[in-house]
Amino acid sequence: MDTIRLTTAQALVKFLNQQYVDFGNGPERFVHGIFTVFGHGNVLGLGQALQEAPGELTVYQGRNEQGMVHAATAFAKQSRRRRIMACTASVGPGSANMLTAAATATANQIPVLLLPGDTFATRQPDPVLQQMEHTYNLSITVNDAFKAVSKYWDRIYRPEQLMTALLNAMRVLTDQADTGAVTIALPQDVQGEAWDYPLEFFRKRIHRIVSRTPHPDELAAAADLIASKQRPLLVCGGGVRYADAGMELRAFAEKLAIPFGETQAGKSAVASDCAYNLGGIGVTGNGCANTLAAEADLVIGVGTRFMDFTTGSKSLFAHPEVEFLTINASLYHASKLDALAVVCDAAEGLRALSATLEERGYRTAYTDEIVVAKRAWEVERKRLSDVEYTVNQKADRSDRPDRSSVSFVPEVAGHLDEKLSEYAAKLNTSLAQTQVLGILNEYLPKDAIVIGAAGSLPGDMQRMWNSTVPDTYHMEYGFSCMGYEISGALGVKLAEPDREVYALVGDGSYQMLHSELVTSLQENKKINVILLDNMGFGCINNLQMEQGLDSMATEFRYRGPEGQLSGELIGIDYAASAAGYGVKTFRASTAEQLRDALREAQLQDRSTLIDIKVLPKTMTHGYGAWWNVGVPEVSGSEAVRAAHEQKLEQLGKARSY
Numbered sequence: 313m314d315t316i317r318l319t320t321a322q323a324l325v326k327f328l329n330q331q332y333v334d335f336g337n338g339p340e341r342f343v344h345g346i347f348t349v350f351g352h353g354n355v356l357g358l359g360q361a362l363q364e365a366p367g368e369l370t371v372y373q374g375r376n377e378q379g380m381v382h383a384a385t386a387f388a389k390q391s392r393r394r395r396i397m398a399c400t401a402s403v404g405p406g407s408a409n410m411l412t413a414a415a416t417a418t419a420n421q422i423p424v425l426l427l428p429g430d431t432f433a434t435r436q437p438d439p440v441l442q443q444m445e446h447t448y449n450l451s452i453t454v455n456d457a458f459k460a461v462s463k464y465w466d467r468i469y470r471p472e473q474l475m476t477a478l479l480n481a482m483r484v485l486t487d488q489a490d491t492g493a494v495t496i497a498l499p500q501d502v503q504g505e506a507w508d509y510p511l512e513f514f515r516k517r518i519h520r521i522v523s524r525t526p527h528p529d530e531l532a533a534a535a536d537l538i539a540s541k542q543r544p545l546l547v548c549g550g551g552v553r554y555a556d557a558g559m560e561l562r563a564f565a566e567k568l569a570i571p572f573g574e575t576q577a578g579k580s581a582v583a584s585d586c587a588y589n590l591g592g593i594g595v596t597g598n599g600c601a602n603t604l605a606a607e608a609d610l611v612i613g614v615g616t617r618f619m620d621f622t623t624g625s626k627s628l629f630a631h632p633e634v635e636f637l638t639i640n641a642s643l644y645h646a647s648k649l650d651a652l653a654v655v656c657d658a659a660e661g662l663r664a665l666s667a668t669l670e671e672r673g674y675r676t677a678y679t680d681e682i683v684v685a686k687r688a689w690e691v692e693r694k695r696l697s698d699v700e701y702t703v704n705q706k707a708d709r710s711d712r713p714d715r716s717s718v719s720f721v722p723e724v725a726g727h728l729d730e731k732l733s734e735y736a737a738k739l740n741t742s743l744a745q746t747q748v749l750g751i752l753n754e755y756l757p758k759d760a761i762v763i764g765a766a767g768s769l770p771g772d773m774q775r776m777w778n779s780t781v782p783d784t785y786h787m788e789y790g791f792s793c794m795g796y797e798i799s800g801a802l803g804v805k806l807a808e809p810d811r812e813v814y815a816l817v818g819d820g821s822y823q824m825l826h827s828e829l830v831t832s833l834q835e836n837k838k839i840n841v842i843l844l845d846n847m848g849f850g851c852i853n854n855l856q857m858e859q860g861l862d863s864m865a866t867e868f869r870y871r872g873p874e875g876q877l878s879g880e881l882i883g884i885d886y887a888a889s890a891a892g893y894g895v896k897t898f899r900a901s902t903a904e905q906l907r908d909a910l911r912e913a914q915l916q917d918r919s920t921l922i923d924i925k926v927l928p929k930t931m932t933h934g935y936g937a938w939w940n941v942g943v944p945e946v947s948g949s950e951a952v953r954a955a956h957e958q959k960l961e962q963l964g965k966a967r968s969y
Contacts, residue, residue, distance in 0.1 A: 315508035320471040320498070321361035323509050324427070327478050329367035332518045333394060333486060339518045342486075343425070344387070344395050345370035345806075347380035351402020352441060353429025357503020358400050369398075373834065375827035377401045379799040381413030383828055384424045386796070386803030388417075390761070390786060392554050395807070396485060398425040403500065404442025408454050412793065415461035418492030420550070420577070420790035423485040426462070426495045428455050433469045433499040440500075455497040463492035468499065471507035486519040488554070488657075489642040523555070523657035524641065526664050530654045534637055535668040537652055538610065541635075542677035544570050545608035547593060547622065550577025550790075551615015551640060557659035558582045558782050561614060564662045565589075568669055569676045570612070573601035575622050576774055578615065580785035584778040588682065591689065592774030594628060595621040595937045600689035602936040604681065606630045611649075613638045615658045618648045621789070625940035627966035639665070650969065693776055697750025699723070700903070701742040701927055703733070722929035727857040728867075735847065735927055738881045741901035744930035745769075745844060749776045751903060752816075752842065755910045760812040761786055761804055765796035767818040768851040768931040769844065775932050795825030801839040802828045812840065812914065819845040819868070822886060832919045833894050840913055841890070841921040846928040847881050853928070859943050860951030867928075887923035894918070901925045938962045 573593025
């Protein structure tokens with residue numbers, strides 16, 4: 313057998329260069345690059361291999377280990393899981409920093425390859441710098457924590473172990489039903505150790521992704537179930553996008569007159585102007601989709617995990633005779649809600665089911681309900697877009713509006729109403745968050761990609777955003793990870809370099825993680841950050857106060873004289889912070905300033921940030937879906953006790969499994 317002597321790290325890099333996938337249109341290179349934050353645990357082993365013979369891998373310099381993995385995840389997500397990035401970090405804190413992002417990738421079933429450095433396999437110098445020692449088990453390192461957030465995990469103690477590890481890694485990374493983060497821990501001494509690897513191991517490997525067709529028995533049972541129902545409803549999940557099945561879902565809906573709601577991951581698989589597209593569904597869904605969901609006698613989930621936000625904690629689908637049907641590549645997800653499962657590729661399943669039902673002459677019993685519901689929501693959407701903070705124009709001594717005389721009811725009323733004038737003065741703004749979303753949807757290029765992840769913005773976006781062009785809505789809501797947005801924008805830009813990319817991020821999320829802004833400048837990959845500053849964790853403040861609690865540690869305030877976080881509001885100039893990196897920045901506190909900033913940002917050739925000041929409690933709210941949260945059973949507060957009673961009442965209406 314012909315062999316080649318390589319270090320473990322060199323063999324790894326050589327192997328990654330030879331991995332291809334074929335989704336039916338010919339082989340494409342699978343691993344496109346590797347994000348790095350070098351440290352003593354990886355710079356001499358893997359670093360040397362990448363410096364000397366990187367092959368086709370582009371090496372990207374990350375700024376934060378979590379951020380670079382988010383970027384890699386977004387790259388794979390926007391590539392519909394057909395291309396991936398690898399990420400390497402050093403021992404200890406460097407590797408641990410990747411854990412949150414690894415969990416984000418796995419929760420969303422997005423493939424990413426993680427190569428954390430590890431402590432010495434020989435243990436000769438133990439404890440090395442940044443090593444965590446466990447007195448009861450010396451084999452445990454920080455990297456064992458990845459087991460809980462990885463779809464495949466391995467540690468390479470000997471160079472020859474790399475071969476089985478990498479073959480299994482590729483198996484999981486290309487698994488359309490059960491992929492996610494793959495972690496291969498690399499002790500720093502083993503990275504540099506050599507072995508005579510068989511040349512055959514480095515041959516070009518083509519991983520052929522075969523679209524699974526539905527089993528005839530499952531197909532027949534599904535057709536029988538649909539044919540027995542009058543008012544079915546489709547739920548379009550992320551699997552529709554990953555299977556590139558948007559056209560099939562649209563055709564299915566139009567031929568059979570079946571409306572569909574969109575999950576966060578499924579949104580923009582089909583353009584919003586489709587007559588049967590009801591828009592976002594669930595807790596962050598709109599009144600249109602949720603109204604028809606409550607009346608549906610059959611729910612057909614396509615490529616969805618049926619998370620609690622989609623199902624309203626299993627209470628949204630309230631028809632007394634409702635049943636569930638799923639089309640999903642994963643048997644696990646297909647079996648949720650005790651559904652009749654059709655385990656197959658989304659496109660294949662929709663095509664086959666459509667043909668079977670057409671032969672039977674099936675069509676739903678909907679008349680004008682869909683049109684009426686969509687029209688009503690469009691009226692509400694326009695109202696939300698036109699909301700603007702107003703005050704009584706009563707002049708005070710400084711000849712300025714008396715901001716204490718407010719004639720304005722926020723969307724989330726009854727919480728901080730008496731503080732709105734304080735916020736308006738500190739932020740010097742009249743902008744409402746829903747108004748900003750309306751302007752953005754109107755002024756951004758129709759083929760631009762918008763990104764979000766956490767806070768109140770995902771709810772506003774799922775409800776209000778109209779996607780004219782497919783695959784232009786990129787939301788990480790499987791883990792709802794704060795800090796994904798800006799890093800994710802970089803990953804999306806690497807995947808779609810010819811499109812404008814906009815990260816919609818709250819001030820809380822921006823503070824958590826925005827370091828990959830610098831990498832976007834370094835790589836000359838322009839991203840646009842739309843930062844909405846309402847001086848707090850607004851989404852959680854809503855949750856806190858609507859369940860009977862007082863506002864505590866969710867507004868951004870200085871510590872007051874009484875010792876609580878109840879002092880003056882903390883004003884932050886986010887534009888100044890980004891300008892320090894070299895980002896082109898703008899500020900907006902009026903609608904006209906925002907429109908001007910959006911026009912100017914499109915003319916720039918480097919990353920931009922628009923610092924938009926918005927009032928709290930002006931995000932979208934409600935629309936008929938319940939969310940089960942942990943309201944205390946015992947409390948001295950009457951409001952909390954009332955919230956718990958309300959929870960029990962709602963829980964009684966929900967499915968228990």
